[in-house]
Amino acid sequence: MAIPLSYNLRNLVVRRTTTLMTALGIALTVAVLLAVLALVDGLHVTLATSGDPRHVLVMRKGGTSELTSLVTRAQFQDLKFHSGIATGSDGQPLASLELITLISLQAEGSGTGDNVTIRGVMPAGIAMRHNVKLVAGRWFRQGVNEAVVGKSLSDQYPAARIGKKLRMGRSDWQIVGVMDAAGGAQASEIWGDVNQVAADWNRSLYMSSALVEAPDAATAKALVNSIGDDTRLDLGAELETDYFARQTQSAEPIEYTGIFVAIIMAIGSSFAAMNTMYAAVARRSREIGTLRVLGFSKLSILTSFWLESVLLAGLGGVIGCLLVLPLNGVTTEVGANFSQLAFAFHVTPESMVAGVVFAIALGSVGGLFPAAAAARKEILSALREI
Amino acid sequence: MRFLPLILRNSWRNRRRTLLTIASIGVSMCLLGVMIAMYSAFWLSKPRDNQALRLVVRNRVSLAVFLPLAYQQQIEKIPGVREVMVDTWFGGVYKDAREARNNFPRFSVEPGKLFTLFPEWSIPEDQKQAFIHERTACVIGRDLANTFGFHLGDRIPLQGDIFPGNFEFTVRGIFDAASNSDVMYFNKEYIDQALPERRRGFVDTFYVLIDDPQHSSRIAEAIDAEFRNSTGATKTESEQAFVVGFLSMLGNVRMFLVWISAAVMFTILLVSANTMAMSVRERVREVGVLKTLGFTPGTILGLILGEAAAISVAGGAIGYLISTLLLKGVQRSPMGGFLPALRVVDPLIAAVCIALAVSIGLVSSLVPALGASRAPIVEALRSTD
Numbered sequence: 001m002a003i004p005l006s007y008n009l010r011n012l013v014v015r016r017t018t019t020l021m022t023a024l025g026i027a028l029t030v031a032v033l034l035a036v037l038a039l040v041d042g043l044h045v046t047l048a049t050s051g052d053p054r055h056v057l058v059m060r061k062g063g064t065s066e067l068t069s070l071v072t073r074a075q076f077q078d079l080k081f082h083s084g085i086a087t088g089s090d091g092q093p094l095a096s097l098e099l100i101t102l103i104s105l106q107a108e109g110s111g112t113g114d115n116v117t118i119r120g121v122m123p124a125g126i127a128m129r130h131n132v133k134l135v136a137g138r139w140f141r142q143g144v145n146e147a148v149v150g151k152s153l154s155d156q157y158p159a160a161r162i163g164k165k166l167r168m169g170r171s172d173w174q175i176v177g178v179m180d181a182a183g184g185a186q187a188s189e190i191w192g193d194v195n196q197v198a199a200d201w202n203r204s205l206y207m208s209s210a211l212v213e214a215p216d217a218a219t220a221k222a223l224v225n226s227i228g229d230d231t232r233l234d235l236g237a238e239l240e241t242d243y244f245a246r247q248t249q250s251a252e253p254i255e256y257t258g259i260f261v262a263i264i265m266a267i268g269s270s271f272a273a274m275n276t277m278y279a280a281v282a283r284r285s286r287e288i289g290t291l292r293v294l295g296f297s298k299l300s301i302l303t304s305f306w307l308e309s310v311l312l313a314g315l316g317g318v319i320g321c322l323l324v325l326p327l328n329g330v331t332t333e334v335g336a337n338f339s340q341l342a343f344a345f346h347v348t349p350e351s352m353v354a355g356v357v358f359a360i361a362l363g364s365v366g367g368l369f370p371a372a373a374a375a376r377k378e379i380l381s382a383l384r385e386i
Numbered sequence: 387m388r389f390l391p392l393i394l395r396n397s398w399r400n401r402r403r404t405l406l407t408i409a410s411i412g413v414s415m416c417l418l419g420v421m422i423a424m425y426s427a428f429w430l431s432k433p434r435d436n437q438a439l440r441l442v443v444r445n446r447v448s449l450a451v452f453l454p455l456a457y458q459q460q461i462e463k464i465p466g467v468r469e470v471m472v473d474t475w476f477g478g479v480y481k482d483a484r485e486a487r488n489n490f491p492r493f494s495v496e497p498g499k500l501f502t503l504f505p506e507w508s509i510p511e512d513q514k515q516a517f518i519h520e521r522t523a524c525v526i527g528r529d530l531a532n533t534f535g536f537h538l539g540d541r542i543p544l545q546g547d548i549f550p551g552n553f554e555f556t557v558r559g560i561f562d563a564a565s566n567s568d569v570m571y572f573n574k575e576y577i578d579q580a581l582p583e584r585r586r587g588f589v590d591t592f593y594v595l596i597d598d599p600q601h602s603s604r605i606a607e608a609i610d611a612e613f614r615n616s617t618g619a620t621k622t623e624s625e626q627a628f629v630v631g632f633l634s635m636l637g638n639v640r641m642f643l644v645w646i647s648a649a650v651m652f653t654i655l656l657v658s659a660n661t662m663a664m665s666v667r668e669r670v671r672e673v674g675v676l677k678t679l680g681f682t683p684g685t686i687l688g689l690i691l692g693e694a695a696a697i698s699v700a701g702g703a704i705g706y707l708i709s710t711l712l713l714k715g716v717q718r719s720p721m722g723g724f725l726p727a728l729r730v731v732d733p734l735i736a737a738v739c740i741a742l743a744v745s746i747g748l749v750s751s752l753v754p755a756l757g758a759s760r761a762p763i764v765e766a767l768r769s770t771d
Contacts (some may be wrong), residue, residue, distance in 0.1 A: 016661065018660060018663065018664065021656045021659060021660040021663075022660060023662075024656050025653045025656040025657055028649045028652055028653045028656075031649065032646060032649050035645075036664075062479055062482075062545070063547065064479075064481065064484060067549055068477050068547040069547065070550060092665060101448075101451070102448040102449065103447050103451075104446070104447060104448040104449075115448055115449070148588065150667075167447065169447065169451060170617055170618075195457060201451070202480075212555040214394045217495055243681045248484075258646075261417060261650075263648075264413055264414075264416070264417050265414060265417065265650060265653060267413050268409075268411075268413040268653065268654075268657070269412045269653065269657075270412070271406045271407075271409045271410035271413070271657075272407075272657040272660065273655070274406055274407075274732075275403055275407060275410070275657075275660070275661060275664075276660065276664075277405045278402060278403065278406070279403070279664045282720045289614070382633065
């Protein structure tokens with residue numbers, strides 16, 4: 001017969017200081033793990049909302065990054081009339097030739113500059129990106145050095161606010177608007193007229209990439225293949241969503257470091273849990289003897305003490321989740337592709353479950369030996385102990 | 387001090403608990419040791435001798451904007467400058483860029499000056515001469531050679547992206563460096579040759595060798611002043627600052643380190659406090675006996691605090707030793723290339739770790755120790771727990 005769970009619960013309550021301290025140690029371990037997972041998940045969410053399944057990103061053959069890709073104006077002229085590209089309301093193909101480069105912006109109260117993406121776009125490029133909306137000011141005019149900055153940037157960098165002049169490649173640019181991207185990566189970019197950006201960076205021939213839109217998601221896949229197979233074009237294509245999904249690699253160093261730290265901390269906390277449970281077993285020697293006399297088997301003693309350790313760790317896991325919750329929605333940034341990308345921590349229910357499971361695993365390892373020690377006690381000597 | 391044997395015997399009484407506590411503190415302390423060492427390598431350490439002599443000049447706008455090659459002669463004329471080398475990030479694609487290890491850093495430089503700027507890298511003289519005299523030659527770091535199994539005479543093809551064209555380099559030298567050397571250098575002349583006329587004469591950065599570390603900020607200011615009103619204004623900083631700036635692109639590393647260290651430290655505090663509370667609770671009667679024998683509350687306080695400090699110092703020392711092993715790994719990892727100032731064994735960091743361990747021990751045991759030292763004799767003797 002099993003010992004009722006309420007016996008363990010009451011024991012945990014009686015030793016509340018020890019219980020709480022051990023659980024808090026486990027909670028911190030879980031909190032570190034969850035914070036790292038929340039960071040990676042937040043990046044995933046941002047990158048997932050950045051791409052549109054109808055968009056096809058065209059880059060140099062074998063190109064993996066817009067920043068180092070090359071597409072000439074001549075190639076773009078051919079690409080524009082490639083079959084399978086949707087037409088916009090003005091009857092023109094939905095295709096935008098774009099130039100991507102970087103500038104360094106200085107954040108408030110920081111001495112070092114951060115790299116920020118500058119994107120020269122065509123009017124079609126603005127129309128195609130449905131997630132990008134102007135939240136203040138107006139769009140830039142063609143043929144003038146005017147720029148619209150992403151909301152994350154204008155929030156963070158005083159030099160990138162509306163009405164300010166920004167020094168870019170070789171001249172000053174007037175900031176005329178602020179755009180938001182419904183959580184997408186574009187909120188961390190600065191946009192201007194592609195021809196102006198090209199002139200300012202002295203790049204008349206080579207642009208970076210082109211974005212084209214297919215009528216729907218199913219034809220987009222076909223468009224990727226037909227552009228890639230077109231030997232005359234000599235360009236590579238991939239779905240915009242795939243491109244952004246690949247960018248999550250940039251968080252890998254942080255992810256691996258975080259998981260490594262959490263595992264080491266878990267080893268430390270499982271030793272601590274072991275300590276607590278050994279003390280519990282030692283203090284309750286007589287109780288264990290009594291339970292045995294009452295007819296509880298060795299196995300049920302083992303299960304009972306092991307469950308107590310699991311309960312203790314589970315409590316730690318839950319506290320860990322609570323500790324991390326305030327982090328949800330806090331903005332941070334990582335470097336992706338050599339430039340800053342702002343996004344919010346995202347604590348998912350899945351990772352919280354994973355955190356509690358992690359804690360329970362840690363508790364069951366830590367509880368096994370003390371529980372076995374409890375079960376091995378001889379009835380008579382256990383009863384005699386004080 | 388004469389109670390030291392008593393303290394040690396006391397801490398050794400419940401061996402299993404003491405060992406588990408030491409192990410738990412040790413494991414956490416090793417993380418702390420690694421993080422303290424990385425933090426100090428980034429923000430606190432003085433650059434090493436050779437590194438302190440190097441400045442990096444780049445375009446103020448960003449690394450993606452080139453500087454005119456003509457600046458080189460102007461920088462050379464600034465007093466205190468011994469050598470100026472062009473160093474340009476080549477980018478390019480080796481085989482398949484989708485595989486991470488293929489994206490090792492590659493730079494086009496001036497072969498004759500590379501080992502003057504980086505005297506801490508060792509390379510046989512004949513290999514160095516071959517690199518200087520052959521236009522399509524390249525030198526690679528030992529780590530890169532090991533990763534791909536490259537040998538002298540092997541050919542490495544690269545497809546240019548920032549600099550369009552197909553290039554093939556012959557490995558003429560392999561150099562050894564203390565930190566990560568997953569890197570490739572080749573002759574900028576070879577790249578220039580393939581470029582159209584109007585794309586030549588632009589560089590990413592200038593590496594400047596100066597005569598005295600003391601002059602570095604003065605020379606950096608002089609360089610920036612020289613080009614303040616030109617088309618491409620420059621930003622000159624020490625190599626160390628340049629590296630830290632580059633790393634900040636990975637995210638807020640500093641905040642990351644501080645927060646994790648805080649969490650780890652708090653965990654150790656909890657573990658240690660828990661252990662001390664448990665062992666004091668078991669010994670209330672004993673404390674009563676000691677008091678009856680004439681031990682003062684102050685001595686009792688000292689005995690318990692000392693025991694906690696002894697346990698956490700043992701944990702701290704073990705943790706520090708493990709951390710040096712981990713740091714060796716960090717140094718050989720790709721990250722290590724960014725951490726030139728990282729030292730595996732640093733007496734100062736060892737001292738900080740031990741000091742932290744002592745203070746954690748003292749703080750964690752303060753509450754149970756005070757409780758025990760203040761307990762009235764009669765109550766303590768009556769305790770049955």
